[in-house]
Amino acid sequence: MRGFFYFYSMIRNILSIIVGLLIAIVVMQLIQILGHLMYPPPIDIDVTDPEAIKQYVSSSPTIVFVIVILSYALGSFFGAFVSTFIAKEKHIPHAINIGGVLMGLGAINLFTIPHPTWMIVISLIVFLPFAYFGGWLGLRIKAKRHSNKTSD
Secondary structure, eight states, rough: HHHHHHHHHHHHHHHHHHHHHHHHHHHHHHHHHHHHHHHOOOTTTTOOOOHHHHHHHSOOHHEEEEEEHHHHHHHHHHHHHHHHHHSSSSSHHHHHHHHHHHHHHHHHHHHHSSSOOOHHHHHHHHHHHHHHHHHHHHHHHHHHHHHHHHOO
């Protein structure tokens, strides 16, 4: 029976990372879609032409970059927050793992498409702290809910 509980715990921990990453990606995409609705890219932009992308990025207003950074921060936060409720143990390490994976994916994006240096620096800084905070807050809420159930 002990093997079953170990397997169950392991599956929940793996699932917490997968679901957390999916939630994070959905949150980031929704925020970036809203950003594109508020500040749409040119209709005639050729996304296969690196020079056209570079020109578009260099002419974009600062708020466009702020929206992307906000999407990274909130995606990390909510992905880690949800992961905390699914994980059976090691809640904060799972939250940090989500932030780390997102930071790696963000780095690929930031260095593939030219971005201003300030945005690259801030973007790479926000993932881990927001993931930690999401995990921390989720753990506090989870512990409070557990203590309320045991006191009933």
